[in-house]
Amino acid sequence: MPEIAVTIDRASPVPLYHQLAEQLTAAIDSGRLKPGDPFENELALADRLELSRPTVRRAIAELVGRGLLVRRRGVGTTVASQVIHRRDELTSLYDDMVRKGQKPRTTVVSLDTDVVDAVASEALGLPADTPLVSLVRLRSVDDVPAALMHNWLPPQFADLTEGDLADASLYAVLRSRGAHPVIAHQTIGARRPTARERKLLGLAAGDPLLTMSRRAYSAKGEAVEYGDHCYRYDQYAFDVTVHDR
Amino acid sequence: MPEIAVTIDRASPVPLYHQLAEQLTAAIDSGRLKPGDPFENELALADRLELSRPTVRRAIAELVGRGLLVRRRGVGTTVASQVIHRRDELTSLYDDMVRKGQKPRTTVVSLDTDVVDAVASEALGLPADTPLVSLVRLRSVDDVPAALMHNWLPPQFADLTEGDLADASLYAVLRSRGAHPVIAHQTIGARRPTARERKLLGLAAGDPLLTMSRRAYSAKGEAVEYGDHCYRYDQYAFDVTVHDR
DNA sequence: CTCTTGCAAATGTCCTAACAAATGTTGACA
DNA sequence: TGTCAACATTTGTTAGGACATTTGCAAGAG
Numbered sequence: 165m166p167e168i169a170v171t172i173d174r175a176s177p178v179p180l181y182h183q184l185a186e187q188l189t190a191a192i193d194s195g196r197l198k199p200g201d202p203f204e205n206e207l208a209l210a211d212r213l214e215l216s217r218p219t220v221r222r223a224i225a226e227l228v229g230r231g232l233l234v235r236r237r238g239v240g241t242t243v244a245s246q247v248i249h250r251r252d253e254l255t256s257l258y259d260d261m262v263r264k265g266q267k268p269r270t271t272v273v274s275l276d277t278d279v280v281d282a283v284a285s286e287a288l289g290l291p292a293d294t295p296l297v298s299l300v301r302l303r304s305v306d307d308v309p310a311a312l313m314h315n316w317l318p319p320q321f322a323d324l325t326e327g328d329l330a331d332a333s334l335y336a337v338l339r340s341r342g343a344h345p346v347i348a349h350q351t352i353g354a355r356r357p358t359a360r361e362r363k364l365l366g367l368a369a370g371d372p373l374l375t376m377s378r379r380a381y382s383a384k385g386e387a388v389e390y391g392d393h394c395y396r397y398d399q400y401a402f403d404v405t406v407h408d409r
Numbered sequence: 410m411p412e413i414a415v416t417i418d419r420a421s422p423v424p425l426y427h428q429l430a431e432q433l434t435a436a437i438d439s440g441r442l443k444p445g446d447p448f449e450n451e452l453a454l455a456d457r458l459e460l461s462r463p464t465v466r467r468a469i470a471e472l473v474g475r476g477l478l479v480r481r482r483g484v485g486t487t488v489a490s491q492v493i494h495r496r497d498e499l500t501s502l503y504d505d506m507v508r509k510g511q512k513p514r515t516t517v518v519s520l521d522t523d524v525v526d527a528v529a530s531e532a533l534g535l536p537a538d539t540p541l542v543s544l545v546r547l548r549s550v551d552d553v554p555a556a557l558m559h560n561w562l563p564p565q566f567a568d569l570t571e572g573d574l575a576d577a578s579l580y581a582v583l584r585s586r587g588a589h590p591v592i593a594h595q596t597i598g599a600r601r602p603t604a605r606e607r608k609l610l611g612l613a614a615g616d617p618l619l620t621m622s623r624r625a626y627s628a629k630g631e632a633v634e635y636g637d638h639c640y641r642y643d644q645y646a647f648d649v650t651v652h653d654r
Numbered sequence: 655c656t657c658t659t660g661c662a663a664a665t666g667t668c669c670t671a672a673c674a675a676a677t678g679t680t681g682a683c684a
Numbered sequence: 685t686g687t688c689a690a691c692a693t694t695t696g697t698t699a700g701g702a703c704a705t706t707t708g709c710a711a712g713a714g
Contacts, residue, residue: 177675179697205664216699221665231592237665238707347476353646354599354619372617372642374599397617401598404649424667450694461669466695482695483677 167204168196170213180215184223192232192243203233203241266305272329273300273312273364277322284316287379288387297321301329302364309365310399315391338388345380345388352376352402357394365396372397412449413441415458425460429468437477437488448478448486511550517574518545518557518609522567529561532624533632542566546574547609554610555644560636583633590625590633597621597647602639610641617642 168191172183191197203224204212210220224241227233235241278295285292297317303310315334317324321341328337335345357365357373367373374395380388413436417428436442448469449457455465469486472478480486523540530537542562548555560579562569566586573582580590602610602618612618619640625633 181697207664218700219698222697235665236707237705238663240664240707347650350649351646352597352619352649354617354642356615356617370601370615372599372601374597397599401596402649404595404597404647405592426667452694463670464668467667480695481677482675483693485677485694 167212172213172215181219181222181226184213184215184220185226188223188227189230189232192227197243199243201243203243205240268303268305268310269307270301270303270329272326273302275299275324275326275329277319279316281316284390287377287390288316288318290318290387295319295322297324299324299329299334301334305399308399309396311393311395312361312364313391313393315389317389318387334389343382343388345382348378348380350376350378354397361394365394367396374400376402412457417458417460426464426467426471429458429460429465430471433468433472434475434477437472442488444488446488448488450485513548513550513555514552515546515548515574517571518547520544520569520571520574522564524561526561529635532622532635533561533563535563535632540564540567542569544569544574544579546579550644553644554641556638556640557606557609558636558638560634562634563632579634588633593623593625595621595623599642606639610639612641619645621647 168188170184170187172180174180176183188197197203206217206220206224209215210217213220224233224235228235228241232244233241234244276298279298280293281296281298282292284296284298285294288294288296290296296319299313299315299317301313301315303313317338321338321343324337338345353375354372355375357367357371361367361373362369362371365373374397376391376393376395378389378391378393380391382388413433415429415432417425419425421428433442442448451462451465451469454460455462458465469478469480473480477489478486479489521543524543525538526541526543527537529541529543530539533539533541535541541564544558544560544562546558546560548558562583566583566588569582583590598620599617600620602612602616606612606618607614607616610618619642621636621638621640623634623636623638625636
């Protein structure tokens with residue numbers, strides 16, 4: 165049983181259990197702890213690091229929740245197998261491209277306030293005649309158009325300018341103004357493009373469109389954003405990891 | 410602030426925190442606690458039920474994790490809005506249709522053993538020349554073709570017959586034979602259909618295709634299934650709920 | 655040699671206790 | 685009247701202990 169080197173900084177504002185969890189995660193991700201390895205038991209770990217058992221347990225629970233560790237009563241804790249090492253998450257080809265170093269460019273096609281849209285209002289849980297902010301952006305990668313994104317925001321964002329959206333992502337802007345989307349419901353589908361979409365995205369005749377509509381909510385349950393996005397089928401795909409209880 | 414009636418049975422083998430969590434969940438689901446309602450604070454709840462604060466906290470944490478409650482330091486805990494009441498999950502229009510009482514019909518188009526497919530083998534983590542089971546099914550709803558599903562299974566399922574697949578779902582069959590998929594990685598995209606797909610799904614010229622490929626793994630990390638599915642864009646869509654941490 | 659019992663080790667549950675940090679409110683003071 | 689500091693409230697973190705439950709293994713009984 166390998167002893168993982170862990171340094172705890174009690175002066176840090178980061179909770180001890182989280183510091184521990186982070187370093188244990190790193191130990192597994194880096195391969196210092198391999199799948200199947202027995203994990204140092206709670207008591208020994210608490211003793212060695214001079215932490216209380218609840219604190220150690222909480223850190224371990226965090227990793228168990230993410231599927232990195234498996235606990236069995238009476239037996240011990242072991243490092244889980246590799247493929248399970250991902251939590252439910254949804255990423256897109258776009259995220260992957262950014263990670264790979266390609267730099268997407270986003271241009272604002274239109275930004276209007278006081279737009280009335282019954283569907284969007286309904287999605288945002290607002291009266292149908294609420295004046296909304298309508299934002300249309302085009303995203304390109306290496307000068308190839310990849311996505312056409314139409315977003316609707318509640319009226320408190322009526323003072324947004326194109327400049328605000330030049331550099332930052334929409335979510336970063338929303339967050340900086342106190343709107344924190346914490347949950348989103350997305351629907352992914354496909355359809356034929358409209359003539360306008362075909363033109364903006366540079367699609368050939370018969371090319372399909374990948375679509376995603378999203379409703380994002382704050383922790384308080386207030387709708388923060390409604391979006392209707394179209395993607396070039398050859399530029400985008402969605403990756404989803406699903407757990408089965 | 411409504412006092413929720415809770416009865417705790419200390420003689421039960423069910424942990425106290427779980428008993429409490431269950432009853433609080435029921436209170437919310439049944440509507441006795443409505444979204445936005447302030448939630449009895451931890452200390453009061455612990456006092457009233459004669460439980461320790463950690464126990465109460467653990468129960469509340471369970472509901473917070475499921476998105477039923479929202480905690481804010483210095484403010485209190487409130488019942489989350491209705492829309493948040495769902496955990497990360499991925500459903501499809503198909504599931505919705507079943508739930509609404511429509512009954513889809515699945516027919517086996519082909520079932521072959523000893524099929525060699527490099528892509529599928531790679532996805533299953535097997536040598537490229539492994540003889541796989543290739544299964545193609547067509548799913549219809551009200552006699553309208555909706556999905557064409559191509560699945561590859563590892564060789565231990567070579568004795569599967571069409572009869573096995575007549576009534577049960579593929580996952581039910583896999584499970585009954587000891588293969589328990591617990592995690593799956595899915596990729597959702599769109600593309601133009603091939604001539605064969607167009608014919609089988611009854612697509613018009615220019616109709617797009619919604620696609621989903623899936624790799625499913627057992628708890629031990631062994632690949633259980635690889636699937637390549639095509640859906641009619643007007644019959645299917647994927648709903649995904651994403652949390653942001 | 656096999657089965658059972660008992661023990662040790664590990665995680666699971668539950669408690670008391672204290673202090674820290676964030677938030678909204680209230681009241682004093684300019 | 686307006687502003688800011690102190691305070692009460694509530695959740696967040698950490699500690700330390702006691703006992704329960706499960707599991708694997710080894711020693712002893714048959």
